[in-house]
Amino acid sequence: MMAYPERVLVTKIGFDGHDRGSRVVAAYLRDAGMEVIYTPPWQEIETVVKLAMQEDVDVVGVSSLATDHLIMPDLIAALRDAEMRHVRLIVGGIIPQNEQPELMDAGVSAIFGPGATSEEIVETVRKLAVEARAARETAEVV
Amino acid sequence: MSSNKKTRMEALAERLRAGDSRALGRALTVVESGDDDALALTEALAGAFGEAHIVGFTGPPGAGKSTLLDALIHEWRKEGRPVAVLAVDPVSPVSGGAVLGDRTRMGAHSLDDGVFIRSVSARGHLGGLCEAAHDMADMMDAAGWPLILIETVGAGQSETEITQVADLSVVISAPGLGDELQAIKAGILEIGDLLVVNKVDRDDADETAKHLEAMLALRSGAKRDISVLRVSAATGRGVTELKDEIDQLLEATGATVGADRKRKREARKRRLAVLRFASRISAGISEEDFRAMRPEELDRAIERSLALLSTEVED
Numbered sequence: 001m002m003a004y005p006e007r008v009l010v011t012k013i014g015f016d017g018h019d020r021g022s023r024v025v026a027a028y029l030r031d032a033g034m035e036v037i038y039t040p041p042w043q044e045i046e047t048v049v050k051l052a053m054q055e056d057v058d059v060v061g062v063s064s065l066a067t068d069h070l071i072m073p074d075l076i077a078a079l080r081d082a083e084m085r086h087v088r089l090i091v092g093g094i095i096p097q098n099e100q101p102e103l104m105d106a107g108v109s110a111i112f113g114p115g116a117t118s119e120e121i122v123e124t125v126r127k128l129a130v131e132a133r134a135a136r137e138t139a140e141v142v
Numbered sequence: 143m144s145s146n147k148k149t150r151m152e153a154l155a156e157r158l159r160a161g162d163s164r165a166l167g168r169a170l171t172v173v174e175s176g177d178d179d180a181l182a183l184t185e186a187l188a189g190a191f192g193e194a195h196i197v198g199f200t201g202p203p204g205a206g207k208s209t210l211l212d213a214l215i216h217e218w219r220k221e222g223r224p225v226a227v228l229a230v231d232p233v234s235p236v237s238g239g240a241v242l243g244d245r246t247r248m249g250a251h252s253l254d255d256g257v258f259i260r261s262v263s264a265r266g267h268l269g270g271l272c273e274a275a276h277d278m279a280d281m282m283d284a285a286g287w288p289l290i291l292i293e294t295v296g297a298g299q300s301e302t303e304i305t306q307v308a309d310l311s312v313v314i315s316a317p318g319l320g321d322e323l324q325a326i327k328a329g330i331l332e333i334g335d336l337l338v339v340n341k342v343d344r345d346d347a348d349e350t351a352k353h354l355e356a357m358l359a360l361r362s363g364a365k366r367d368i369s370v371l372r373v374s375a376a377t378g379r380g381v382t383e384l385k386d387e388i389d390q391l392l393e394a395t396g397a398t399v400g401a402d403r404k405r406k407r408e409a410r411k412r413r414l415a416v417l418r419f420a421s422r423i424s425a426g427i428s429e430e431d432f433r434a435m436r437p438e439e440l441d442r443a444i445e446r447s448l449a450l451l452s453t454e455v456e457d
Contacts, residue, residue: 004175030239035263037242047252054260056167140150
């Protein structure tokens with residue numbers, strides 16, 4: 001049992017505005033008892049980092065239906081630069097098979113494609129939030 | 143472990159006072175969770191707050207609180223004043239989860255370093271605020287934010303708790319949300335230091351404002367001479383005037399705000415002492431032992447804690 005609900009930022013970066021998917025996922029997470037900070041599409045990396053910082057989220061979920069997932073390595077670098085390395089990143093939407101290894105190598109924790117169930121997503125986010133808090137704790141003590 | 147914990151919170155307090163916004167984000171989570179760390183952090187920062195002005199905004203759902211706050215933030219930012227916001231949203235009574243979307247309407251400030259917005263879930267607490275709202279506002283205060291805006295859950299007519307936290311409470315109403323009778327009911331309308339009718343670009347807005355003014359005329363005693371301001375967050379009409387009015391009221395009540403804040407702080411200190419005692423109980427007495435305590439033993443324990451509490455409130 002977590003001391004307080006998982007805090008998750010659900011967002012979209014880049015030019016694509018199809019936000020049905022991110023809304024549905026936000027509702028899944030809410031129904032699982034999490035606190036979801038939801039943003040409209042078209043966010044910039046800098047904004048996402050700032051939001052993650054101000055809202056002290058455990059996990060950032062990015063929805064990508066076009067090619068916006070290719071920005072993920074930049075987002076991960078920006079989070080690292082802001083000393084937010086503990087935050088876990090997941091991506092959902094349409095991510096071509098051959099581009100998935102690149103994202104995972106860059107530090108994305110999980111990728112959800114079409115057909116992913118709400119249970120899978122919720123379970124993964126729960127696990128990642130525990131990881132994120134443990135990583136933050138370690139960073140604070142050092 | 144506990145000494146390690148304390149050091150960690152002291153370090154966090156230092157970073158927070160140095161203006162590290164990551165530390166503020168973290169500190170808000172810590173006090174919101176209300177555990178031992180929260181007590182350690184509040185203690186580490188004791189004396190660091192009391193400088194900021196806190197303005198509360200309340201009103202029914204759909205009155206346009208978030209949108210109006212966004213417009214007001216623009217006004218203060220034009221003058222270069224940094225603004226911090228606590229945006230409280232409802233929690234799901236079923237799952238305990240929440241979608242916090244108020245900052246969506248304040249998106250224009252997302253890249254402005256002079257604006258810090260934190261979304262808060264009410265976490266099952268009634269009264270329009272979350273339980274830790276006081277402490278969260280204190281953290282923003284200690285981090286050096288001079289003006290803190292708190293937007294409450296737009297739940298209904300009895301979300302009056304904001305007056306316990308804010309120096310000034312603004313009640314936002316809008317046309318089409320109720321008839322004349324709503325205006326004379328008890329509740330949130332009575333706590334406003336300032337009444338605002340939003341959406342005055344609508345035809346029926348003037349009627350709503352007149353009802354509020356009629357209600358004020360019938361009121362006896364304090365808070366009779368307060369203004370009813372007509373604004374439209376959408377068109378920007380009246381927003382500058384509202385900001386000026388808030389500034390003036392904060393200025394005018396400056397002296398009383400100090401005394402008032404002191405009173406609220408004493409109350410909070412008492413609460414802190416109770417919390418501290420509660421955590422001692424939970425640390426020192428096992429659930430089983432607690433259940434097994436005889437009534438007279440329990441009475442003695444409570445007596446001791448009350449004695450302890452009064453000495454701790456003194457300091």
